[in-house]
Amino acid sequence: MTLTAGRASRFGLGFLAILWYLTPEVLGNPAYLLLRERSFFGVYSVGEAVTAGGRFHILQNGTTNHGGQNLDRPLGALTYYTREGPVGQFFSTLKDTPAERGRIGVIGLGVGALACYTGREQRLTYYEIDPLDERIAREPKFFTYLTECGKNVDVVIGDGRLSLAREPDAAFDVLIVDAFSGDTIPAHLLTREAIALYFQKLTERGVLLLHVTNAYLDLLPVVGDLVAHAGLRARCSISIPLKPGEFVFPSDWVAIARTEASLQRLAFQPVPWVELTGDSDGDVWTDDKTNVLSALRLKR
Secondary structure, eight states, X not given: OEEEGGGOOOOOOTHHHHHHHHOHHHHSSOOEEEEEEEETTEEEEEEEEEETTEEEEEEEETTEEEEEEETTSXXXXXXXXXXXXXXXXXXXXXXXXXXXXXXXXXXXXXXXXXXXXXXXXXXXXXXXXXXXXXXXXXXXXXXXXXXXXXXXXXXXXXXXXXXXXXXXXXXXXXXXXXXXXXSSOOGGGSSHHHHHHHHHHEEEEEEEEEEOXXXXXXXXXHHHHHHHHHTOEEEEEEOOOSOGGGTBOOOEEEEEESSGGGGGGGGGSSSOOEEEEOOTTSOOOOSSOOOGGGGBTTTO
């Protein structure tokens, strides 16, 4: 089964995160504001909500959900990062492969949920532009992923692409770019030049994982054309929420590699990752030109 980027479209469900977070009838109890603080990059808030499923803390930046944690089950990732969803499936394919002993780079910290996917021999480095995000993620009264799973985890503050450019070539087995779920995306992380940089920093069999869930933009066609233009291979997974009342959200992810062999294990997941193709002659995003309006969901 192949999903063609030019035809791949689905309406965004990110706004459900806000509805579930703010609606007492759904949550069972009102959400309580634990923190609201502003940085150069926006207003962050941490809210608490109690449901039949537990006591939840959720991090928001404006209207963008940056992750959450069930304090009654603190090691279980929520929102877009559940073990049953695409991220859990992806990390399960790393076991018993060279990447199990490798290095993982992640652009975008959120609450640090991906830290709890790392194996004993792995090293994970977050690249986060906002120091306030790191301070919140490291505060145990709000979130404990970095406290409990952060032994082999580093956080580098600064623009993710610029920070990554300073790393040695072929230093990573996996790169994850998790910065596109907001209403204002960092387009410089999704250009022809950015893709080239990612694969310069990946090993020969390394895999790039893009989180492209977005309520406003359909980014699959953009990624499909970039992949085709670069002569790479890609598979995507579009999940459905398994536990909508417990802060488990739908999420769209794309895994990209130099060869199909590096992605083959994804084809045999419970919800298979399907091939993503695009137009190699398409008008791809570059550092000099990005057409964000062409990706608007309203236009589609």
